[in-house]
Amino acid sequence: MDLNFTSEEAAFRRQVRAWLDDNLPTSGLRGFDRNADRDQSTLNRLKAWQRRVQEAGYLALAWPKEYGGQAMDPVRQSIVNEEMVRAKAPALIGGMGIAMVGPTLISWGDDEQKTRYLPKILAAEEIWCQGYSEPGAGSDLASLRTRAILEGDEFVVNGQKVWTSNAHFADMMFCLVRTDPDAPKHRGISYVLIDMKTPGITVKPLVQMTGERGFNEVFFDNVRVPRQNLVGKLNEGWMVANATLFHERNMLGSTTTTRMLLNRLKALAASTMRGGRPLAQDPVFRQRLADLEIRVEAMNYHMLRQLTDSIRGRNPGLGAWVNKLVGTELNHDLATAAMEAMGDYATLARDDRHALDRGFWPYEWMFSLGLVIGGGTSHIQKNIIAERGLKLPKSR
Ligand SMILES: Cc1cc2nc3c(=O)[nH]c(=O)nc-3n(C[C@H](O)[C@H](O)[C@H](O)COP(=O)(O)OP(=O)(O)OC[C@H]3O[C@@H](n4cnc5c(N)ncnc54)[C@H](O)[C@@H]3O)c2cc1C
Known part of the structure; x- marks a missing residue:
């Protein structure tokens, strides 16, 4: 497993960071946008943002060049993903196209389908x-x-x-x-x-x-x-369907969000007083934070191992299922810790002026629970890991 980024990759990260500093939308869309309910004007602005990312060459970096990608290894894409979350860039509105059906068409589509659909996915012309x-x-x-x-x-x-x-x-x-x-x-x-x-x-x-x-x-x-x-x-669509599910589970289990949530939870614990001192100094809550941080680190190493495997052309095995299971549950556990840290304030929603952290956590707690279910529930991921990975008997 390779734990270090090369000097070229570090330079690429600096380049992405500088581009984001200069190009992030200045109004409305800034911030970690988990908002699912989008009006037409927001949709248009999100499409424009995706096009700007594409024009800069930071979209679908691992796709072949003939379909609008850069034919780069997945490390570059993971660097862009990390920097997007770090910079609180708006989520990509064409995410399901870019991360799910696009890669499926690259593997399973005929030439006509690839030419017809892939460019419009990247240009946010078709969601x-x-x-x-x-x-x-x-x-x-x-x-x-x-x-x-x-x-x-x-x-x-x-x-x-x-x-x-x-x-x-x-x-x-x-x-x-x-x-x-x-x-x-x-x-x-x-x-x-x-x-x-x-x-x-x-x-x-x-x-x-x-x-x-x-x-x-x-x-x-x-x-x-x-x-x-x-x-x-x-x-024979079942095999094609599973190719898409593989990509979906990787997308849902991405570690970039997890790191952002951990940092935000730590900031909340540092600014929330409990018994006359910041919660971050409370021995019981510190144990909880330590436990969560260890899980985030383990997930990070798991992600690095998968990146190494993919660069070296090794079979990813059950990595995507582990990502989905561990990543989505960890995100929800981070949000649960924040809700408990906030006490009664956890009941205040995003639009309440007394809400802590602008009501981010109650929304995140509900949203992240949905992702534990969507894309296949945790029980199903455990069944797959048990049967295909650990070779345990099939569940009835
Ligand atoms: C936020 C969100 C977004 C979604 N988006 C989409 C989408 O865009 N497109 C789409 O097609 N679907 C989408 N889904 C649906 C999602 O894929 C299903 O909800 C999920 O696969 C579970 O199916 P179900 O809801 O029918 O629950 P059920 O299959 O009825 O499961 C009910 C409960 O039984 C458990 N269970 C079922 N079978 C087993 C078993 N064999 N062993 C152990 N436990 C079991 C489950 O884990 C669950 O706890 C979305 C779901 C959510 C929550």
Whole structure:
């Protein structure tokens, strides 16, 4: 495992940092933006921000050059990600395209699909959502029942998706449909790309516990999808779906947010008085902070090991599942510690003028709990690690 950055990588970090100092949006979008409920004006500004990052050459650095990337190793991308969080840059609005469907298309898409979709992902011209979960098909995703029947050169899609993040403003959906209902459940599934403006699609926002419309129900009523939007082979979409899940779990388990949360928790503990002294000097709370910091460090070394593996072309193994399990739970535990540190103030929301740390923590506590569930719950990650990594018997 390589624990050090090279001098070129250190210079690259300085260059990214200087660019961010000069180019961060000056109003409105600054700050660590976990906000899921975006109005049109915010959306436009977030798209403009993504385009600026792309023009500077800091987007999708590991993608091949012919699709708008820089063909660089993933270390550079992780440096950019870290610096973005450090600088409190706005989140990238096209994140699901850049981190999930884009890499999937690079591996599984045909040339026409790559040329058609990848540039628009990077330029934030098309925002994507993920149509996997259904009522009755969440953890057991392969039970999905949204049906697609091939009629000539088109699929006719009927059914329902649920918890579809961003569908209320997405232009495109990567979607799992059942194309052979008689095959065993992991077969007979296909991976299709659906234009969200196609007639027959109804999107109904769902309000999350944060009070925002982050995800949606999506209904398909005789929605016609061109056959050329099939990714991979007919009825063999399960492998394509898993490629996307691999990328999703890496994205959700990223350590950059975790480090930022730890630093913010330490600052809160230093400024919060308990029993006549800062909470950071309370022996019990210090134990808690030490425990969390040890977990953050362990996660950091895990990330460095994966970067080393990926540079050396080694199989990442179950790293993505460990990232998702440990990273999302750690973020939520950091937020829980902050909530306990704040006592009664933890009940004050972001818009309350008495809220500590501008109400960041109650929102983060709720939001981070969602990420423990989204992308596959912790129980499911543990099952996968146990079965595929530790070779334990399958759960029933
Ligand atoms: C914030 C958020 C955003 C999301 N965004 C999207 C999105 O954009 N697109 C999308 O398709 N989906 C999305 N989802 C859905 C998400 O993928 C599912 O919620 C998740 O896979 C769990 O499925 P479920 O909700 O149906 O719960 P269930 O599968 O019904 O699980 C209920 C409980 O049972 C446990 N459980 C189930 N099976 C097992 C087992 N075999 N062993 C042990 N425990 C088990 C689970 O861990 C959970 O605690 C999102 C969810 C959240 C919270």
